[in-house]
Amino acid sequence: MARFIILFGILAFIFTLDTFGQKATVKGKVESFSEKSTLPYATILIEGSNRGAYSNEKGEFAFDIDLSKFQDSITVIASFSGYEPVKWKVSTSSPLPYFNFILKPKAFQEVQIIAQKNKDSLDVHRTQMSTVRLEMKDIRYLPAIGGEVDIIKAVQLLPGISGGVEGTVGMFVRGGNADQNLVLMDQAPIYEFGHLFGFYSVFNIDAVDEIEMIKGGFPAKYGGRLSSILDIKMRSADDNKVHARGGIGLLSSRLTIDAPIVKDKVFLTVSGRRTYIDQVAKIANIQIPYYFYDLNAKIKAKVGRKDNLYYTTYYGRDIMRQPATRGGPGGNFGFDKTNWVNSLRWQHLFNTKSSLNTYVYNTNFDYNVSGSFESDGLKVNSSIKDYGLKTEYKYFLNRNTFWNSGVEIIHHEFKPNVINSKGQVTDFVKSGSGEALAFQEAALYGGMEYQLFNSLLTVKPGLRISSAFVKNKTYWGLEPRLSAKYTLSTESSVKLSYSRMNQYLHRVSSSAIALPTDMWYPVTNRVVPQKSDQIALGYEQYAPGLKTTFTLEGYYKWMDNVIEYREGANLFLNNEFENELVQGKGNSYGLEFLAKRKAKKLSGWLAYTLSWSTRQFDELNNGQKFYARYDRRHDLSLTLNYALTKRISFSAIWVYSTGSRFTPQTGNYVLPNASNSGVQIIPIYGGRNSVALSPTHRLDVNLVIKSKPKFNGKWNGEWHIGAYNVYNQAQPNSIIIQEGPNGLQYTQPGLFGFLPSVSYNFNFN
């Protein structure tokens, strides 16, 4: 560990050598006031000089200037076709601010509204509803197990999104199933996004730039899952300086470095993370034979004035290997899970009005479980491989009309349950290659956005035509999309959306527990695509006095062909599981409330969801409608961050949720066997998911103490001292029957009680 810290220190020192100088970086973002969307390819200039840049696709820009060439101040001008240019004058004697330009369409001059001071009201003016964007600064100080914030856990604190079993990264969005969420890392899908049995996600917070969670009103560019799209954009370096940041925690450490490879042209961001509880335990002579590590890298290359290339790669492994005990029997057990994702993006700017983005990606998920005892052994392997291409053309016709269209093709390969057995295990499990399945998905889409009635009404229609090509069968899906927003005032709007989605692959989970070995299974001749229709209506209001945006949304979702296992299905190494699948209907509806405050002193959000989610299958529960396993009636989370001083801040999360559901065994009966020479005990089960688990609640806290900057303010460190589950309330992760005061009873044991943590995060600029 000491060597690890020293290595960090040396690296930090090396990176400082190049960076002491007179240069400053002009950095910021250009956004549209009317839409709260970013403005790509806006022009940013320093008044009176030839220094400047275009904003990138996310509306961001950064370029270096030599401050010694300017007097006491500089004026930065942002302009975009159809919008009023904005000038921003700042002093050169103090550090340059982050230039967040909000440009007003010319039509908006008639409506006398806010400019800079109310930029936080921009959510109100986005047409896209049922969407939450989280920036890393929103969640960086949240309390977390082991001191490392996880973005999926943060997303689970938003309305309409509930977690699965405590401590896992499963998501259940607006009454959908866990497999109905498409998680994209720079547009490449991630199938299994949990580390450490799901306690961490595969996303290293230092490598992530922005998260967008879409629960409804899906734009036409997205498809393939019924319930949500989690679009995660990885961070890319874009200036000529070396930056480093990272954290040292009790369970893991991480380090990220941004560095220019070719000045002004090629930039690299590389991140690494590893758990070391196995190494620490070794010192105490305890064996914890588990660790994970992951590596992220992103390269940005400015190929020309109008072209950028981005390459993102992620490689992560979870390894558990319980070796044979010395002197004991020669057995071992372990698993090895690997995710490897690559995404290459070519961004081409035709002119200030049109652009093309093309992605080529592949994702590779591989899972091995193996065990052996003396001459007997079993190894099971499952894998998923995707190769995809997507391209999107965007065109800003005029200030009222925006058009985008694209095409997407994915080749999927699934290899479930490749089994190798030896010794006596072959009596029970035969070696076999499983049934390799391959199919192709393709989609064509187009969407537009235009403003009517003096920009008060914005309409965003779209159409996606999706298809799946399986052996001897082709499925087609026509997916209309519509979003609309009516601006009631400068600080309030009403929104409406409708979307139809098709899903051509499914993950089938046991009704009791979700395992990493759960099968992803494509559509076949018999297993047909899942479909959904969702409508949502919302109202948004920004309260400037409170610096808070209030959002209230109601939704109703109809789902067809959702998938479950047949009653009595045996899931263990079952290569015939298509016979065990059944498809049925689902309905979910609910109300979501979000109050999100952004202010210097106190920020955070309050999220509440009231929802219902039901299923109906002819083959399950005697055909009777039943509640979905993660039907939770109430889900509340309060997330706060309070800056006590400039250096000390306090954050807390309090969550409350109604329990999920399960199918209890409620009775037994005993029958003599056919020869009357013994008995068989037969279980009696209650209705499917008929029992709701007890509600749970929890308080987590975190105190952040920033240490004094070092090395001319370039090294900033902060201590995070936190506690998970402060008042030690059980956070259920399973259901068991155990002896109670009045005989046997069902109970929900928790995984962690009060769990303190300490970590050190640093940032080097």
Added chain:
Amino acid sequence: MRVVVFIVVFLSVVSCLPDPIPISVEPAPQKLVISSQYIPGVGISVLITKSFSALENRQISSEQGAQSLAVLQDLLVANAEVHLKYLDQSKRLNEITPGVYMIELETLPKETELTLEVYDSETGLSANAVTHVKPQVSLGGIAYQITQRNEERDLTIDYSINDPIGEDNWYVLNFYSQVSDEGGFNGFTELEFLNSQSVLISNNEPTNGEVTLRNWSRDTLAIALSNISMEHYQYLNQLKKSAQAVPFITEPANVSGNVKGGYGFFSAQFPDVKVLTLN
């Protein structure tokens, strides 16, 4: 490094596991459980027990041996009113021992409808079931082979069924081994039922096949073939799956029989038994 170890140990010590949260689960309502045995020309016997809550701490194992039936003792339903209706007759069954009811019957024509009605005045529980008499179907040829595998022997049996042509029939093939080492066939009570080896054969499956019994160490094997109804076949299939269920790996499923208002299966078939003395 000592500091790190100290921190880890310190945090492990102060961390604590909270008490589990109890969940309120309503027990399944108690119902009557019915099973039956039919011997043509002799009679029909019915065993009546009752179900119990999953949260009752009963020590019941499914171990072999006639004595294990003793665990049913306090589940047996005594003094019940049990009636059998067939061929326009209605007869009350006699209780020969608590929970076991019997009536003498002549050999009934095949597919005769039998209706069983049970009422327990003590608990107020009632149940009824309808079944049809299934004709006996005989086993055809049987051959066996013993193979040595390491230090153990496997017994492979080839069987065939004299399946009546033009009929849809479902079968269950059960295997029994002699418990005592005394030679010869000493009746079913001396046999060990090899439940896991039961073979269910549906109407569209071949009526001949092969079964391997692992680690065979006995001298006598009894094979019993019963001709059963489709509903009975489905019921036995569910029972078999239930016996093989693994918690969290197998999806929960209720076993549904033909007893209305209760559990179990009321059937009237008689097996054809072949006994093999193995060399």
